[in-house]
Amino acid sequence: MTTAAVGPASWNPDARTLHRVALAAARPPSPALFDELVREMTASLGASAGLVAVFTDETRERARTMAAVLDGNPLAPFEYALAGTPCEQVVGADFRHVARGLIEQFQGSSLFAAKGMDSYAAYPLCDSHGERLGLLAVMDRAPLADVALAEAVLKIIGSRIAAELERSTTEGVLKAAALAVSSARGATVFAELVRSLAEILHADAAFIARPASGDVRAMDVLAMQLDGNAVDFGRYDAWRGPCARVLSSGFRVYPDRLGEHFPDEPVLRKHGLVAYAGYPLTDLSGRTLGLVSIASRAPLRRPDRIESVMQVFAVRAAAEIGRLQSDETVRRSEESYRTIFEAIEDGVIVHDWDTGALVDLNPKACEMSGFRREDVIGAPLSVFCSRDAPYSEPDALRKLDLARQGHCPPFEWRWRKPDRSIAWEEVRLKAFEIGGVPRILSFSREITERKNAEEALRLRE
Numbered sequence: 001m002t003t004a005a006v007g008p009a010s011w012n013p014d015a016r017t018l019h020r021v022a023l024a025a026a027r028p029p030s031p032a033l034f035d036e037l038v039r040e041m042t043a044s045l046g047a048s049a050g051l052v053a054v055f056t057d058e059t060r061e062r063a064r065t066m067a068a069v070l071d072g073n074p075l076a077p078f079e080y081a082l083a084g085t086p087c088e089q090v091v092g093a094d095f096r097h098v099a100r101g102l103i104e105q106f107q108g109s110s111l112f113a114a115k116g117m118d119s120y121a122a123y124p125l126c127d128s129h130g131e132r133l134g135l136l137a138v139m140d141r142a143p144l145a146d147v148a149l150a151e152a153v154l155k156i157i158g159s160r161i162a163a164e165l166e167r168s169t170t171e172g173v174l175k176a177a178a179l180a181v182s183s184a185r186g187a188t189v190f191a192e193l194v195r196s197l198a199e200i201l202h203a204d205a206a207f208i209a210r211p212a213s214g215d216v217r218a219m220d221v222l223a224m225q226l227d228g229n230a231v232d233f234g235r236y237d238a239w240r241g242p243c244a245r246v247l248s249s250g251f252r253v254y255p256d257r258l259g260e261h262f263p264d265e266p267v268l269r270k271h272g273l274v275a276y277a278g279y280p281l282t283d284l285s286g287r288t289l290g291l292v293s294i295a296s297r298a299p300l301r302r303p304d305r306i307e308s309v310m311q312v313f314a315v316r317a318a319a320e321i322g323r324l325q326s327d328e329t330v331r332r333s334e335e336s337y338r339t340i341f342e343a344i345e346d347g348v349i350v351h352d353w354d355t356g357a358l359v360d361l362n363p364k365a366c367e368m369s370g371f372r373r374e375d376v377i378g379a380p381l382s383v384f385c386s387r388d389a390p391y392s393e394p395d396a397l398r399k400l401d402l403a404r405q406g407h408c409p410p411f412e413w414r415w416r417k418p419d420r421s422i423a424w425e426e427v428r429l430k431a432f433e434i435g436g437v438p439r440i441l442s443f444s445r446e447i448t449e450r451k452n453a454e455e456a457l458r459l460r461e
Helices: 013-025 033-045 147-183 186-200 243-249 266-271 303-343 363-369 393-405 448-460
Strands: 049-055 062-070 079-081 096-098 119-126 132-140 205-211 218-226 235-237 252-254 275-282 288-296 347-352 358-361 411-416 422-434 437-446
Touching: 013 033, 013 147, 033 049, 033 062, 033 132, 033 147, 062 132, 096 147, 119 147, 132 147, 147 186, 147 303, 186 205, 186 218, 186 288, 186 303, 205 303, 218 288, 243 252, 243 275, 243 288, 252 303, 275 303, 288 303, 347 363, 358 363, 363 422, 363 437, 393 422, 393 437, 422 448
Parallel strands: none
Antiparallel strands: 049 062, 049 132, 062 079, 096 119, 119 132, 205 218, 205 288, 218 235, 252 275, 275 288, 347 358, 347 437, 411 422, 422 437
């Protein structure tokens, strides 16, 4: 008993052609993939020319070849207007075939017309969401031998090319997003982020906002881009529009007809915005910090890609808002510290941890010492010391050392003021940290009158 061969050698010519094309379409991504696929396509159909072209902008009025071959030779990439070419009728349609008379459809300067191409088959390229990307075409000087086979080959090759274009486009968009968020820095970081976000997602508007202080319904816009220009938007009521859904439920996208969902939102009506996407900003604990959003006058496509890109920007924007809040907390803390520091009735001097030099002193310390603050900031410890023990600079340094160790009892100190008069103070030293920097604080009360009275009494006795 014999078994009939079932391998490619026993197939009919069409089956062998489709098998070869399928193997070519299964090749892994490489820089030469499009060239190899176009070459395989034209060779399998016995055509003289073939090309794959993608649209150069959102209007889809122009295309640029990703790969092209003519009479077995590769062509350098070129751009052309679709109007007045056979490709114009492929956009938005399905497989198209012109058996003969193609020359009459070409513009006079067309290379393919000059080479006598007279028959044509083409197939539009669309991504997995139906977005039109470009087209794939073959041409020959004679009618194509098998139109059904040409349609099958173009669809196999076209599906592979469309998938690769979609993958590389998504990868390119994410790379652009990563580069944009990593390069944004400085005081204009939020403005740079919204500008890059609007540019990458082709949005008419983009903004970053955070909850307003003291108003649970309002949001403060940190930066906004509208029609390519920075806009100072200020505060808005978040709960009248789509931002409320983002803040409560996470990423949201309204691809079209935004006004039907939010008819009372004045900003949408004013600027003619019909589509919106927003991503929440959260810290590591999940606490809401704000949101990043885009809006457009045209429907939004590829919500999955939009979400991926906005997630990249959201991470950076959340980190910046967190940093901004930390800075504000530090500033408020410093303001509170300064208010207390200046209002306290004791003389307070802040000393450098290592040297004892004067870092700061409050108004009461200036009043007691007779020094102006600007004259002694940075001055050595010796300005508050006498030359005689136990009130000399070495004695003061020993007191500071005890304070660093945490066990320096209150003590009396004598020194000479700028007017040469003798002053007495009761001093307490304490190790302290200010803004993360270790300091030694000196709290003093003047006891000169009491010490003079004690001395007078001693002399009388």
